[in-house]
């Protein structure tokens with residue numbers, strides 16, 4: 001462990017540099033949610049692809065219905081029915097109407113749609129009760145997208161609207177930065193699988209669940225090895241078969257200054273550096289490359305592990321997956337209470353932001369997981385601030 005602690009920003013940069021970008025690969029649309037487009041998306045079709053009706057009604061020549069009124073209906077024969085999906089389109093003859101449904105192609109010869117509400121709804125003959133000027137209720141070819149247009153740029157984050165658009169132009173897959181593959185391993189001889197009985201001295205293992213969820217929340221792929229006891233041999237044996245199948249190994253626990261620090265014992269001198277970061281919580285950290293695999297070792301206290309992920313890994317993983325925005329939204333808010341913070345460390349307190357006031361939830365302790373779960377933001381108290389008074393402006397990271 002080095003003498004001088006690293007700053008949060010320096011350590012974040014180190015972790016950022018450790019995890020390389022994931023390659024761009026074609027993935028089916030259903031696997032693309034939340035991922036980043038790796039190339040521009042050009043539409044091979046126009047949208048709409050053909051002139052179509054915006055209403056259920058009748059395709060007509062506007063001149064044929066120009067005189068129509070409620071009390072002087074214009075009667076037209078209806079020789080053709082055009083439901084949506086009909087592909088053999090018969091041209092409209094002057095003096096006739098084709099019954100047409102929303103989305104169905106407007107027949108050649110028609111220049112307007114009369115909506116069904118302005119007719120008697122007749123099947124073989126229709127009484128038109130209102131005029132319809134040229135172009136009425138017709139959705140034009142290419143109104144939304146013209147063939148050959150770029151509809152999404154490289155770097156676009158694929159949410160529901162973007163995926164819907166990709167499907168609408170006929171894409172079944174997209175070139176995306178593939179999900180980063182994260183191997184997660186918790187350590188600690190006190191840990192017990194949730195659902196099993198607990199003895200005094202044991203606790204339920206929660207970090208791997210939290211970390212895997214945090215990875216998946218940003219579109220990454222998490223492989224959870226669950227946990228190993230504080231035993232160097234067991235540690236190496238557990239990760240052995242996985243090293244060449246993932247992009248990064250994230251461990252929790254076993255990196256502080258005590259005895260039985262399994263991660264430290266297993267990885268010291270193996271390409272992983274154990275350092276201190278001037279942050280509370282989450283001071284003891286480790287990172288480097290083990291057998292070519294980027295490794296980030298987080299401290300074991302649940303809130304330390306969670307915050308370390310938040311501060312160091314989350315931006316690095318987002319960047320690796322090509323995200324244009326890797327940091328949380330930051331706002332200024334008034335402190336709802338006084339706060340104390342250790343000198344020379346950047347403190348992150350869990351808080352609730354309501355309007356422009358932020359109130360701490362629970363104390364600074366790194367074991368207070370319920371407080372973390374009840375918070376919607378982190379209050380960032382800078383290294384040179386030891387006391388925040390109620391009403392002072394503070395910097396807040398919005399995490400929920």
Ligand code: AMP
Pocket residue numbers: 186187188190191203204205206207208227252253254255256299300301302
């Ligand atoms: P360590 O960093 O291994 O010294 O652990 C610090 C504290 O976090 C101890 O109280 C551990 O019991 C707890 N802890 C470590 N790993 C986990 C885990 N995976 N789930 C829940 N608590 C943990």
Ligand code: MG
Pocket residue numbers: 187188189230253254300
């Ligand atoms: Mg431990």
